[in-house]
Amino acid sequence: MRGLPAPPPERRLPGHGRRREELLRMIGQEQQRGGLKRRWGLPLGVAAAVSATGVVAAMAFSGGAAKTADGAGVGPGAGGATTATAAAPTTGATTVPGAPAPTGGPDLVAACKLALAGKDDRTATVIGGTTPAPIDPKYCEPTQTTAPDGKQIEPTDPVMTEPAPVALPAEQAAAVLASCAPSGGPWQPVIAVKTAVATANVDSMVIGTNAKHEYVFCDGLGNAGHADQSPSALTMATIRNGNSHLKEYDGGTDSSDRKNYLMYNWGLVGPEVARVTVSYGTEKREAPARLVGGAYLLTVSTPLLNYTHPPVGYVHAYAADGTKLYDTPLG
Amino acid sequence: MASDRELWARAVDGDREAFGELFDRHATAVYNHLFRRTADWGEAEDLTSTVFLHAWRRRADVVLDRDSALPWLLGVANGTLSNTRRRLRRAQALVQRLVIQDEPRADADHADDVAARVDDQRRMSDVHRALARLPRHEREVVELCLWAGLDQRAAATALGVAVGTVKSRLSRARRRLSSDLGHLIESEEGA
Numbered sequence: 175m176r177g178l179p180a181p182p183p184e185r186r187l188p189g190h191g192r193r194r195e196e197l198l199r200m201i202g203q204e205q206q207r208g209g210l211k212r213r214w215g216l217p218l219g220v221a222a223a224v225s226a227t228g229v230v231a232a233m234a235f236s237g238g239a240a241k242t243a244d245g246a247g248v249g250p251g252a253g254g255a256t257t258a259t260a261a262a263p264t265t266g267a268t269t270v271p272g273a274p275a276p277t278g279g280p281d282l283v284a285a286c287k288l289a290l291a292g293k294d295d296r297t298a299t300v301i302g303g304t305t306p307a308p309i310d311p312k313y314c315e316p317t318q319t320t321a322p323d324g325k326q327i328e329p330t331d332p333v334m335t336e337p338a339p340v341a342l343p344a345e346q347a348a349a350v351l352a353s354c355a356p357s358g359g360p361w362q363p364v365i366a367v368k369t370a371v372a373t374a375n376v377d378s379m380v381i382g383t384n385a386k387h388e389y390v391f392c393d394g395l396g397n398a399g400h401a402d403q404s405p406s407a408l409t410m411a412t413i414r415n416g417n418s419h420l421k422e423y424d425g426g427t428d429s430s431d432r433k434n435y436l437m438y439n440w441g442l443v444g445p446e447v448a449r450v451t452v453s454y455g456t457e458k459r460e461a462p463a464r465l466v467g468g469a470y471l472l473t474v475s476t477p478l479l480n481y482t483h484p485p486v487g488y489v490h491a492y493a494a495d496g497t498k499l500y501d502t503p504l505g
Numbered sequence: 506m507a508s509d510r511e512l513w514a515r516a517v518d519g520d521r522e523a524f525g526e527l528f529d530r531h532a533t534a535v536y537n538h539l540f541r542r543t544a545d546w547g548e549a550e551d552l553t554s555t556v557f558l559h560a561w562r563r564r565a566d567v568v569l570d571r572d573s574a575l576p577w578l579l580g581v582a583n584g585t586l587s588n589t590r591r592r593l594r595r596a597q598a599l600v601q602r603l604v605i606q607d608e609p610r611a612d613a614d615h616a617d618d619v620a621a622r623v624d625d626q627r628r629m630s631d632v633h634r635a636l637a638r639l640p641r642h643e644r645e646v647v648e649l650c651l652w653a654g655l656d657q658r659a660a661a662t663a664l665g666v667a668v669g670t671v672k673s674r675l676s677r678a679r680r681r682l683s684s685d686l687g688h689l690i691e692s693e694e695g696a
Contacts, residue, residue: 193528201524
């Protein structure tokens with residue numbers, strides 16, 4: 175096309191074979207766990223016993239919205255951290271070749287016991303019960319915990335930690351905002367909290383707004399703020415990738431402390447949205463985001479897993495009567 | 506050879522190897538698309554795996570209506586990028602690159618490769634600056650139709666819009682680029 179500079183020539187994906195292998199290993203683990211959790215509705219503890227996966231713990235803080243932009247954004251109902259296991263049965267189906275029909279937990283456990291014992295489950299019987307459907311033993315085996323290079327492989331279901339939000343001191347929130355907000359001020363903080371985990375790049379997040387109802391999102395480190403959105407000040411009309419109800423602007427991760435992923439989602443919502451939640455990866459559990467003055471923010475942390483990617487957050491918006499208005503579209 | 510559609514159907518039934526074959530077919534295209542969107546090879550490398558992981562997780566939600574899975578995968582790539590902040594992703598990618606070591610390479614080759622990649626990234630950043638004058642939706646059709654090589658129908662699938670919309674966006678992008686950026690190509694030709 176005339177006027178269009180040509181991009182550089184294409185390159186092969188480095189380490190294609192290794193990445194393929196890693197991808198298939200990861201989805202195999204998900205298949206194993208997801209299949210168990212979804213199809214048989216087993217409590218995670220039982221699933222963990224079968225697949226030796228880690229327990230997913232979630233610590234959620236309240237999404238109660240303050241009526242005013244109070245700087246900290248920690249309004250009534252913020253509450254302390256709570257812990258819950260993500261054990262709720264979920265819907266959806268993942269078909270595993272060689273796995274039994276979804277007839278219930280006991281059949282699966284029995285089938286796995288037989289399969290792992292090396293018995294021909296089509297001829298074996300279960301005392302006091304019926305013969306379970308055959309299952310491929312590979313779907314019952316404990317998850318591999320050691321990589322070929324000897325490194326420990328952590329389970330792919332990470333521990334999500336979402337501590338109760340800690341408000342930034344007003345002076346620090348103002349300093350972070352002042353150092354990252356564009357012209358068009360004065361800017362007032364709407365939400366200003368410490369992140370779920372402090373990394374080398376980020377230890378706080380501040381959302382600010384001005385008289386024109388433009389918003390800026392700053393990640394802070396100490397008193398310094400950084401904003402890299404474009405355009406620098408956002409309105410509902412300019413935010414990308416949204417719909418009439420919710421404009422999810424951004425989300426991402428930071429793993430710069432090499433121990434944890436810091437994961438966050440933030441964006442703007444219309445007045446009809448009363449609650450915003452975020453779910454991660456294949457988990458259906460939804461953690462409430464902080465929602466103040468039309469802006470929402472959620473930060474969680476999870477351990478840095480050597481061989482896995484952090485789960486991606488999916489954003490959901492609800493009306494006051496609980497009606498779901500929006501799910502993050504994919505693609 | 507099995508079609509993408511056949512492989513996809515098998516993947517929906519839980520066949521990981523079928524999904525692996527789709528990865529073999531399309532990973533490089535996804536990788537290069539991500540590079541052209543991010544101007545960062547490292548980030549593209551990191552995100553490629555993420556795109557396929559997303560695709561696996563959502564495979565049951567998608568019925569391929571085309572022979573190729575690529576348009577949908579590029580759509581997933583765009584969705585993944587829109588939820589990503591580059592700076593933090595780069596930090597993540599750096600850690601992952603440190604953890605998952607690349608295959609060994611001779612030092613000289615490696616240095617050349619690094620230099621070439623830096624050149625690529627600089628060039629791609631220039632292209633981005635040039636394209637910044639286009640509205641985002643017009644940039645997307647340029648990226649998909651002109652760079653990723655999708656036809657207009659496939660680009661429509663990737664973007665979730667009508668074919669006519671792709672045509673009109675592409676036409677507007679061409680006009681705008683011809684008038685606004687003509688000086689760039691002239692300077693390149695003169696170089």
